[in-house]
Amino acid sequence: MTKARAMVVRTAHQSVLKLALIWLSVAFLAATMARAEDDVIVSHGYSFYGDLTYAEDFTHFNYVNPDAPKGGEISFARLGTFDSMNPYSRKGRGGILSNIMYESLLSEGIGAPAPADVYAEYYGLLAERLEYPPSRDWVIFHMRPEARFSDGTPVTAHDVLFSHNLFLEQGLPSYAAGVSRMVPNAEVIDDHTIKFYFAEGISRRSLIEQVGGVPVFSKKWYDETGSRLDESRLETSPGSGAYMVDTVNVNRRIVYKRNPDYWGADLPVNVGRNNFDRIRVEYFADDTAAFEAFKAGEYTFRSEGDSRKWATGYNFPRVSNGQVAKVELPDGTPPTPTGIVFNLAREQFQDKRVRQAIALAYNFEWTNESLQYGLFSHRASFTQDTPLMAEGAPEGMELELLQSLGDLVPPEMLTEPALVPHTSNPARLTDRRNLRQAMRLLDEAGWAVGSDGIRRNEAGTPLRVTFLFNSAAEGTLSAVMENFMNNVRAMGIQATLEKVDAAQYTLRERDRDYDLVYDQYAAFLGAGAGLEQRFGSEEAEFSLFNPAGLASPLVDAIIERALFAETLEQEQAALQALDRALRYEFFMIPVWYNDSYWVAYYDQYSYPDPLPAYALGQLDFWWYDAERAEALRTAGALR
Structure with a gap:
């Protein structure tokens, strides 16, 4: 074979090899893309x-x-x-x-x-x-x-x-x-x-x-x-x-109507839902007026939050004769973390001992027995009565997580039980033992009592707190907070319960213009970005979902671990640690909770039995019984 021919043959072989490599590359790329597409979850x-x-x-x-x-x-x-x-x-x-x-x-x-x-x-x-x-x-x-x-x-x-x-x-x-x-x-x-x-x-x-x-x-x-x-x-x-x-x-009524041309009425997610033709909302200045209107039949469904009314107020004839149903229904959700929230931006609350002292003024046991008919339990946790509730000292995966955070975790959090609310004497509003403990905490924090009985710091500034309160709130809540503030004053603190109308309350709450406020956080059953919005430091200064303005590196670190958990077990351990840390930070005085829905309604509605775990759903999946409704109208029970 001549040299020229050998060169041609070699070149041809190289071309074939290159073409083969190209096809192999294309095939590999196609296979890779197919695998990538197969990996996509639809x-x-x-x-x-x-x-x-x-x-x-x-x-x-x-x-x-x-x-x-x-x-x-x-x-x-x-x-x-x-x-x-x-x-x-x-x-x-x-x-x-x-x-x-x-x-x-x-x-x-x-x-x-x-x-x-x-x-x-x-x-x-x-x-x-x-x-x-x-x-x-x-x-x-x-x-x-x-x-x-x-x-x-x-x-x-x-x-x-x-x-x-x-x-x-x-x-x-x-x-x-x-x-x-x-x-x-x-x-x-x-x-x-x-x-x-x-x-x-x-x-x-x-x-x-x-x-x-x-x-x-x-x-x-x-x-x-x-x-x-x-x-x-x-x-x-x-x-x-x-x-x-x-x-x-405006300020009186809003009526919503079901869209007769709603495009999604027959979707599987909507079957059995959106059952009412109309949803009507009646506005009232206070709960006393609202309750009287319910008794008169001006509106038809009431979710009760006032223990006094639930215990004693539903003895009117329409309940007795069965025209109004009064029922307790199971609530499978963790109770909303409601309580008296400290504005942590206030100088007087920078010292945790001041917050702890003021908390000792709240007597749950006396309040529950004397004002709330013994119907409530004392909330301790942000995940109350769920597997995520921190109890006892940390152990297992939760302990390992906390130990891995190093100096961010106070040593006592690793060995002591999760913080629970103090107990008080149910026989009297002012528990003297708790009052003495509060006095010691205030003394240690540098707020000494003067000859006039007022606590002042070294600069001579009196210790003052103002509790912003919505005047539209029901009467029992007002009585509870007035008694709480009386105990605060007994410590030598200049304490004011400032009642404002609903509109002013909303504006001041948005501006965080308060020392104390009766407010709530959201319970959690899983990790999510909402944890950062509610409890994280980055938005703490202005988040409407963080009324205390909590900004804690410890809480931030635990939230990050929860968000990056790779297994459900890791996530649950992190959320248990988060509950423990939130309670340790002590930015809220936990109050009461109820594990049932208290509802009263004119007996023209039906609901699924059993109810789903996570909703009462009266606006979502209850329905209207036209025959029973007509009987109520005939009897004059409804306007």
């Missing part, structure tokens, strides 16, 4: 650990009555006032349920989760399916093309992106700050497909449900009207939900 719903109770072909949630009749009205009372129908702004006082007309990509309920029988599972509403990689670096929602706003216009991915950005630009600062860190970008792929990208280096907890839970507004309406999300207004944009605004009478 589902009709979402839960962080991947387990869904309801299969793709489910027909309705297990707890609803799929044959529940549609019709009738349910009505309830609201205390105070309102001057806006925009609940997303700090300006104005939004009317109750003024977000009822807006839906999101993932399922939700009216005052209840949906589904309400399982925790932290989400199913498609505006979205028919979603897809995401195991890394959860992004999520794509595929929307239902049949979705419509109440004005008949389609709900598109452009509306979703607009709403997401609107909350970031004009929403509450704490929300905008948190979400913008987590979701750096979002894009519309086509009219019914939207993709959200998630930031690197952050927990994947709550990201998909966060973007999937944003209320979706009509971009067209906002563009045409020039309205803003951060303004107070009575006009509402069209929503895509089952209900729409019917009438608004």
Whole structure:
């Protein structure tokens, strides 16, 4: 073979080899892409650990009555006032349920989760399916093309992106700050497909449900009207939900009506739900007026929170003759962490001993027996009566987690039982033992008692506290707090219970213009970005969900461990540690709780039996019995 021919043959062989390598590369790339596509999770719903109770072909949630009749009205009372129908702004006082007309990509309920029988599972509403990689670096929602706003216009991915950005630009600062860190970008792929990208280096907890839970507004309406999300207004944009605004009478009444053309009425997530034709809200200045109106039949459903009324007030004839049902129903949710909250930004509360001393003025045992008819239990935990409640000294995975945090954890937290509320003498309001202990704490904190009985610091400044109180609150609560403040004054503290009307109370609470306030945090059963908004340091200065302004490096570190937990067991250990740490930080005086719903209603409603674990659901999945309602009207029980 000549040299030239050998060169040609070699070149040909090289070309064949290159071509083969190219094809192998293409085949490898195709196989890799196929595997990547195979790895992408496509589902009709979402839960962080991947387990869904309801299969793709489910027909309705297990707890609803799929044959529940549609019709009738349910009505309830609201205390105070309102001057806006925009609940997303700090300006104005939004009317109750003024977000009822807006839906999101993932399922939700009216005052209840949906589904309400399982925790932290989400199913498609505006979205028919979603897809995401195991890394959860992004999520794509595929929307239902049949979705419509109440004005008949389609709900598109452009509306979703607009709403997401609107909350970031004009929403509450704490929300905008948190979400913008987590979701750096979002894009519309086509009219019914939207993709959200998630930031690197952050927990994947709550990201998909966060973007999937944003209320979706009509971009067209906002563009045409020039309205803003951060303004107070009575006009509402069209929503895509089952209900729409019917009438608004400022400070007196709001009526919502079921949309007869609701696009999603037959979706499996909605079967057996949204059963009332009308939901009516009656506003009252105080609870005494509201209760008398209920007895007179001016509204039909009452969720009772006043133990005195529950024990003694429901002896009127319509209860006796069965026209009004008075029932206690099981509540499977952890009780709301309600209590007397310290504004930690106040100088006098920088010393934990001052907070501990003031807490000793609260006598739960006497209050419960003398004012609340012995109907309550004393709350200790932010996850009361759940497996996440910290009890005793830490052990196992919780102890290992706390030990791994080093000097952030006070030594006593590793060896001592979780903090529980003090006990008091039920026989008398002022427990002298607790009063003496409080006096010692105040002395140690540098607040000495003068010859006039007033406590002052070294600069001669009196120790003063002002308790901001909503005058519309029911009478028993007022009596409880007045007695608490009497005990505070007995310590030599200049203490004032400042009662203001509901509108002023809302404004001052938003501005954190108080020393003490009766408020609440949210209970938690799982990890999520909401933990940072409620308990984290970054938004502590302005978050409406953190009324104490708690900013604790220890709490921050535990929240981070919960958010980055790789197993359910790790998450639960971190949340148990979080409960322990929150109680240790002592920014709230825990008060009472009830493990049941106290409800009274005119006997024209039915509900699923048993109720789902996580909701009473009277507005969501109860229904109206027309025959029983007619009997009540005939008897003159209802107006």
